[in-house]
Amino acid sequence: MLQWIRNWREKSIVKNNPIDERDWQQVVAQLPLLRGLSDTELSELRRLAILFIHEKDFVGIQGQVLTGNMALLIALQACLPILYLGIDWYRGWSSVIVYPAAFKASRTEVDQYGIAHEVEHDLLGEAWTQGGVILAWDDTAQAGVIDGHNLVIHEFVHKLDMLNGAADGFFPLPADISVKDWTETFSRAYEDLTGRVQRGERTPIDRYAATNAAEFVAVTSEVFFELPTLLKAEYPDVFRLYTEFYRQNPAQRLA
Numbered sequence: 001m002l003q004w005i006r007n008w009r010e011k012s013i014v015k016n017n018p019i020d021e022r023d024w025q026q027v028v029a030q031l032p033l034l035r036g037l038s039d040t041e042l043s044e045l046r047r048l049a050i051l052f053i054h055e056k057d058f059v060g061i062q063g064q065v066l067t068g069n070m071a072l073l074i075a076l077q078a079c080l081p082i083l084y085l086g087i088d089w090y091r092g093w094s095s096v097i098v099y100p101a102a103f104k105a106s107r108t109e110v111d112q113y114g115i116a117h118e119v120e121h122d123l124l125g126e127a128w129t130q131g132g133v134i135l136a137w138d139d140t141a142q143a144g145v146i147d148g149h150n151l152v153i154h155e156f157v158h159k160l161d162m163l164n165g166a167a168d169g170f171f172p173l174p175a176d177i178s179v180k181d182w183t184e185t186f187s188r189a190y191e192d193l194t195g196r197v198q199r200g201e202r203t204p205i206d207r208y209a210a211t212n213a214a215e216f217v218a219v220t221s222e223v224f225f226e227l228p229t230l231l232k233a234e235y236p237d238v239f240r241l242y243t244e245f246y247r248q249n250p251a252q253r254l255a
């Protein structure tokens with residue numbers, strides 16, 4: 001789409017779908033991870049949230065009712081990582097499906113003898129390469145607790161990762177970030193964490209990050225936005241690359 005048509009379209013969506021001021025204040029107050037954002041950043045976040053809510057279909061499953069404020073709570077967290085990247089980073093898919101709580105997902109897993117088994121897992125969230133995002137509402141609503149865990153950021157970071165194919169921990173990088181720097185830095189940090197987990201050490205960063213490269217970027221991005229100084233202390237180069245990729249520094253604003 002031509003840039004000017006897109007700008008015009010976005011402007012008219014934002015103008016025609018204003019967020020009620022009281023709803024805005026109420027939902028922002030529920031999200032301590034937004035503390036320290038400047039007025040300019042908050043108004044950009046508001047603009048992105050309007051576009052996000054307009055473009056995505058929010059669907060409650062298993063009787064989950066979704067109010068406008070619940071959609072806004074999800075949208076504000078989803079749009080924080082793309083505050084300086086733009087709504088276009090969430091292009092190509094539309095569903096945000098919300099379950100009341102952890103949901104069962106069936107998978108086919110092939111064992112060491114080559115036999116496929118149907119297994120069921122309890123999941124809090126999922127992001128699909130060819131589709132949308134699934135969230136458990138009870139965990140989504142925990143966003144008021146700053147503990148380095150943020151389900152919404154986790155799942156939407158998977159969507160950013162999937163923009164250039166399968167989730168593999170490698171985002172589409174802008175020209176000013178060196179692919180070599182990114183690959184070496186993340187490989188080193190991932191190896192360090194998996195080593196610590198294998199040795200049975202306690203790790204300040206959730207050991208789920210040691211599952212694979214995709215989970216490593218999803219989990220460490222949660223920490224970047226919620227407990228930035230922890231990530232800075234544990235993996236300073238990962239922290240530095242996130243400030244360059246997300247083009248923001250939560251350690252400065254949350255200090």
Ligand SMILES: [Zn+2]
Nearest residue numbers: 154158215218
């Ligand atoms: Zn994940």
